[in-house]
Amino acid sequence: MSYTSSRAGSFQNKWNSILGFFKKDPDREVYEKEYIHDLKRQNRAIQYPGAVLAMFVWLGFAFGTDQKLHPEFPELFYFRIGFSLVGVLCLIFLLLDTLFRIPTRKYSLEMAYVFIAYLLLCTSFFTGRIADDPNYVSGLQIALITIVFVPLPKNSYFVFLILSFISFVSSALIYSPNLSTPQAAYSMQNLGIAFLLTLVFSIILERYRFVSFVSRFKIQESNKEISEKMQQIQALKEKQDGDYFLTALLLSPLIKLDNSENSAVKVEFLLDQYKKFSFKEKDYELGGDFLSAYIVKIQDRDYTAFINGDAMGKSIQGAGGALVLGSVFNSIISRTRLSPEIQSKSPERWLKEAFIDLQNVFETFDGFMLISAVLGIVEHSTGAMYYINAEHPWPVLYRDGKAMFLGAESNIRKLGISEMFGTKIQVQTFRMLPGDTIFCGSDGRDDLVLEEDFSGKRVMNEDETIFLASVEESGGKLKTIRRSLISRGKLSDDLSILSISYNPTRNPYMEDKKSISEAESIFQKGNTKDAIRVLEEGLNKSGVVGERYFPQVAKLLSRWYDKISEFKKAAEWAEKSLSWDPSETELLFYSSILWKKAYTQKKDSEYLKSAAELGEKLRVRSPNHLKNLINLSDIYRLLGNSFRAKKLLDEASLLSPDDPKIAELRKRL
8 A cells, every 4th residue: 555655656746747847937927027128138139140140141042052952943032032131121220229329229029039930930931842852951950949049938939839830831731842752751850850859948948048037136136135235224324423423523522621731730531432433534433431621619729620431331322321421510510610609619518419410310311321430529739639439440549650549448329320329429538649640440441352262252351450550551641551451452342541640839748847846745745835836836937828738737736726625726727737638537527526615615606507517528528427427416406407416316326326425415306
């Protein structure tokens, strides 16, 4: 049973193969129009050679051979000359297109029909009349085989072969040539084979032409589609580059470097955005890194306000974040320059409120636009720097040929994270010495590709101290830091570095060591008032007006005035020390205590306000300073602001719930 089924299946496959030869190709309906157009193209290539060949190919037979072999058939001359006339007419027809631009060559397929029709029908008719001549029968065979090589539609071959056969048979029946001889029989067999071969080969070659055309056409269509896609991509790229250009154009004026020639504080920028593009034959770059620095006045002192930010996302997305960051920061600077009220705020308060303004803007984007940033201000006269680090790489101090990180204890999250205010904003401080340089940079300084293989697998740098090595290697020169970095690895992200150097014409911190030594010796002997007198006389001799700073002397005077219970003077000298060295964070607490003590002597509410202001400044710098929170709560209690006092006391309770001072103060409230 299985064997019978196998044989039946094999027979069916063979029969399908045979029928497949005659089966219509489904692609013909789809590509028929294009195929006919291509056949016309192929025929145009043989129009001129065909016309010239038709003019001369039968002239030898007409004027010689036919008259010798068949003088009884003078009509052959007209058949032969007729073919030459067809060639002449076709040549004239073609020249109309070539010489006078009359579009006649587009009828190439129709002209091919004329040639084939005349050639086959005439040859078949006059060959049928003299079919007993094997030489002329072989001529018809040549004519039949010739049409196989002319590119025509498949059905055209069938029509021409049928008409040719009818023409031959009709002529043979009319003129009755002698076909009983062996030579004639042989010729007829060959003619039959020629008809059959012409039929078979015309089908094969036509199918080959069609398949070749379809393959070529599909490739062309595919290439055309690819070309169109590439054009679309190019158009989109040009549009995208236009968007990039517009964004870069908007971002460029926001990247501002405002330096004063006579200032002790100098700022420099290095910005290398990772996305490079061309627009209207000019090169541009775009990215999410942002730098800006302005000179502003705060409490009648000159400061350089700076920011270095890195927006989340690549190219256009990151640039959008940088654009918003730059716009808001520039707005803050403009408001500061125009508002005496804003200028009257302490540096800590100004910086914190600027940071909150930035956070409020980015928080509206619901986490889709996050920014890491270092925002800060540097006082020109003292070199004191106040800054807030929002999850940005740590600033780096370069001093005496060594580089080190600053402010590694910062825990503030990126701008735009809505839960950020669950952690308290902390303003950090640092006093720059003459010759110091501080570098703030984006994470592009660390994201170096150390190795990359052919598959695209990369080994990334994970050592954050590599930037320290580059700073030291470059000698603190900003321009050579980039060269040092790329000598270690390939940049894989936007790179921005902001350098702040402090180089006063002379060192303002020149303490009177002789007076200090003499005064401390006197103080050790128990004579505090004489020790104070020595220090104050030393200050008068030095001439301190705006040129030299003596924070150590002022700190000693504050402590010794406190010792003899002259709290107001003690507080004033403590504040003087702070004005000379604003980075002394702990001195803020001591100064606040001294003003509170001064209030207990004179009951002047202005003393309490001064104490509260100093306590608030300390709270901005060190939000979790327990003693300051308790002291500040008590100051507001004395000022009659119980709401503020309770709020601060609650904060202190979270830090130390069992502190007896908190419990005692809560009873008073």
